[in-house]
Amino acid sequence: MAAFAVMDIDADVWNEQVAKGYDESSAHMYAPEVLGPTVSFLESRAGRNPALEFAVGTGRVALPLSARGIRVAGIEKSEPMVRELGDKPGGDSVAVTIGDMTTARAPGTFGLVYLVYNSITCLLSQEEQVACFRNAATHLGPGGRFVIEVFVPELQRLPPGETARPFHIGDQHVGFDTYDLVNQQLVSHHYTIVDDRGSTFHSSHRYVWPSELDLMAQLAGLHLSERWAGWKEAPFTASSRSHVSVWQKPLDGPVSR
Numbered sequence: 001m002a003a004f005a006v007m008d009i010d011a012d013v014w015n016e017q018v019a020k021g022y023d024e025s026s027a028h029m030y031a032p033e034v035l036g037p038t039v040s041f042l043e044s045r046a047g048r049n050p051a052l053e054f055a056v057g058t059g060r061v062a063l064p065l066s067a068r069g070i071r072v073a074g075i076e077k078s079e080p081m082v083r084e085l086g087d088k089p090g091g092d093s094v095a096v097t098i099g100d101m102t103t104a105r106a107p108g109t110f111g112l113v114y115l116v117y118n119s120i121t122c123l124l125s126q127e128e129q130v131a132c133f134r135n136a137a138t139h140l141g142p143g144g145r146f147v148i149e150v151f152v153p154e155l156q157r158l159p160p161g162e163t164a165r166p167f168h169i170g171d172q173h174v175g176f177d178t179y180d181l182v183n184q185q186l187v188s189h190h191y192t193i194v195d196d197r198g199s200t201f202h203s204s205h206r207y208v209w210p211s212e213l214d215l216m217a218q219l220a221g222l223h224l225s226e227r228w229a230g231w232k233e234a235p236f237t238a239s240s241r242s243h244v245s246v247w248q249k250p251l252d253g254p255v256s257r
Contacts, residue, residue: 049111
């Protein structure tokens with residue numbers, strides 16, 4: 001039986017211990033059938049233009065995208081996560097700006113800004129999420145795209161009186177969310193076993209609806225150009241559990257208000 005280490009993690013504090021174990025705890029996101037379509041989708045939307053990843057983390061997506069010839073930069077609040085990225089092969093090819101993705105400014109102009117793996121929900125207020133869209137628009141050149149991957153809140157799947165839903169069940173990782181329906185908040189619970197050692201952590205999130213994201217984009221001067229159920233571009237439907245959405249900056253005119 002594995003012994004478990006328990007840790008409560010504030011969404012803004014991705015410390016040394018978390019950074020060192022992050023890739024192992026997210027191993028299912030590195031699977032070729034998950035990562036391959038992600039990188040291919042982003043490569044096609046970037047074209048020959050440079051790309052910027054908000055919340056670049058340890059480089060799960062940035063590094064393989066860079067390896068395909070796209071110049072990739074990142075913004076990341078956690079210095080321990082950035083150190084993990086820098087220690088990886090090719091890590092020196094991704095220029096990272098330390099700061100909050102709602103306000104930090106990376107040098108240059110980009111054809112693509114992207115935010116994956118539900119990271120928009122780590123911003124715990126509507127105001128912060130709106131600021132993230134505005135910051136993305138500021139970094140984009142004319143015609144540039146902002147791409148977000150995020151889950152669809154599963155409130156329809158909650159039986160009356162229940163507040164928890166699993167989002168991943170695997171041999172080494174189990175995750176479930178508990179919902180605060182009044183305040184549009186949830187806590188994500190992760191239980192991971194690697195080499196017979198167990199760990200668990202809990203992080204807070206603000207869930208957000210696709211229509212609400214579209215309004216945030218409109219406030220930032222962007223318009224919806226694509227919405228898919230995932231990176232493989234399956235149609236988005238009422239039963240989709242997640243979406244990949246693309247908002248585009250006009251070729252001319254104001255960026256944001």
